[in-house]
């Protein structure tokens with residue numbers, strides 16, 4: 001943990017840019033609340049990768065509002081295609097192969113989120129004279145086995161070149177879902193409305209790894225988009241969800257008490273056939289920072 005905070009201290013003192021990847025979801029929001037406590041605003045940037053019509057309504061606006069309230073620059077990263085375009089294209093060139101992205105080949109994440117965000121970060125750094133960056137993401141260990149194994153702090157070799165040092169950082173990796181909501185409430189903020197409507201996660205309305213509950217909630221609040229996905233599943237002959245069950249089937253299971261409990265289990269955990277990982281016992285970033293600052297030699301001042 002101290003290596004993580006030692007590196008963070010070094011980057012803050014070096015005037016590095018800290019990029020907040022903000023989906024509009026609760027984890028991004030809590031991460032931003034924590035980062036504002038330790039990183040000077042002039043070194044912060046909020047980026048939202050827009051997913052267009054497949055994204056929950058208001059996600060972009062929610063991220064933008066938090067950035068504006070904090071006085072932090074906000075930019076939108078836009079992909080040249082949408083998830084629907086990606087599926088249509090794949091079906092047109094390879095009708096014999098699955099048309100949808102999968103958990104093992106998440107082309108949707110790389111092409112619609114990671115790629116556009118990295119492009120905007122490079123542009124922003126160049127335009128504003130930054131040579132070091134910590135790319136901050138709100139992924140948490142408690143979400144899935146795969147995420148539990150991720151490094152909290154890592155140099156990103158692919159994006160580091162002469163004159164540009166790039167690090168990937170997961171500032172709230174050790175927090176539970178309850179702690180995330182508690183941080184948001186303690187800051188006097190509200191999470192995106194979809195959580196109050198029953199969602200567990202927020203990003204694409206119909207994610208390839210979503211829980212049945214989120215899919216059912218997505219269908220309830222986005223009937224036109226639901227119809228579009230169902231039509232696309234039927235036309236391509238492939239299911240979009242990693243469980244390989246059709247969207248209609250998943251939504252009806254989750255809305256039906258005949259399959260108790262199904263709707264509350266995140267599908268990535270189900271598919272991995274492993275127990276949910278134990279949450280790392282780790283206090284929020286600001287608390288760790290305060291403790292760390294008690295013995296570190298030099299500390300940046302936030303403004």
Ligand code: SF4
Pocket residue numbers: 101106108109112203204206207208209
């Ligand atoms: S939210 Fe799900 S479907 Fe959407 S880009 Fe991410 S992994 Fe893909």
